[in-house]
Each structure stands twice: as structure tokens, then as C-alpha cells.
């Protein structure tokens with residue numbers, strides 16, 4: 001049975017490739033999903049890839065991952081900077097968690113510099129564009145192999 005990785009995406013990431021392409025690039029979330037499927041296959045991982053604009057849905061999915069996932073990759077988008085509920089849900093998750101941001105949040109507005117999720121994340125990848133998701137999957141593969 002392959003290891004299962006939940007890849008969870010927060011608000012407005014459904015507009016990837018359409019909104020602010022100078023910041024987030026031209027690839028869509030469907031492109032990211034395709035890239036992740038290919039990378040997961042290479043690493044022998046199975047992925048569950050989801051996006052929502054609703055904070056409670058992210059919390060529900062993280063609680064689901066707590067039972068069903070071997071690792072979580074999460075781009076909480078704007079909820080990174082606001083959501084203690086998402087942090088609490090991740091704190092209840094025993095598996096590795098990697099936080100991904102397409103843009104470099106530290107080079108942007110000061111309100112983006114702090115992420116609640118980073119308090120829990122085992123690793124944070126920011127500013128690598130959508131390649132960040134692939135780097136996260138590679139790191140997950142390494143972490144799960146060394147277990």
C-alpha cells in the first residue's frame with residue numbers, strides 16, 4: 001500500500017494562473033495537481049489533492065488526514081496568517097506537515113510575514129513558485145523512507 005499524502009490548498013488558490021500572475025505565475029491549480037500526480041508516482045506516493053475557500057473545510061480535511069494520511073502538504077493561503085483553528089487541527093495531526101507558499105511571503109507585505117501554520121510545520125517552502133509543491137513531495141518521500 002503506498003503512503004498517502006494530503007495536499008490541501010486554501011482560499012483563492014482556485015484562481016492560480018489567473019490572479020496576480022506577476023506574483024503567483026501562470027500555472028493553474030489543475031497544472032499543479034497534474035505535476036503533483038506525476039511527482040507522487042515517481043516517489044511511490046498516493047495523493048489526495050483538494051482546494052477550498054472555507055476555513056472550516058480545511059479544518060475538517062486536516063482532521064480526516066489525521067486518520068488517513070502519512071503526511072500533509074498544505075498551502076493555507078491567507079489563513080496562514082490568521083487561523084489558529086488550522087494550527088490547532090495540524091497540532092492534532094501526528095504525521096509530517098510541510099507548509100508551501102508559491103510566493104516568498106517574507107519579501108511581501110509585513111502582514112504576510114507571520115504564519116500560524118509555521119509553528120507546527122516540519123518544513124516551510126516559500127518563493128519557489130509551484131515547484132514548491134514538488135519539493136515538498138520530495139522531502140516527504142525522504143522523511144517517510146527514513147522511518
Ligand code: DQA
Nearest residue numbers: 012075077078101102103112
Ligand atoms: C500564498 C501567500 C499568502 O500570503 C496569500 O494569501 C495566498 C497565497 C502563496 O502561495 O504564496 O493566497 O499562500
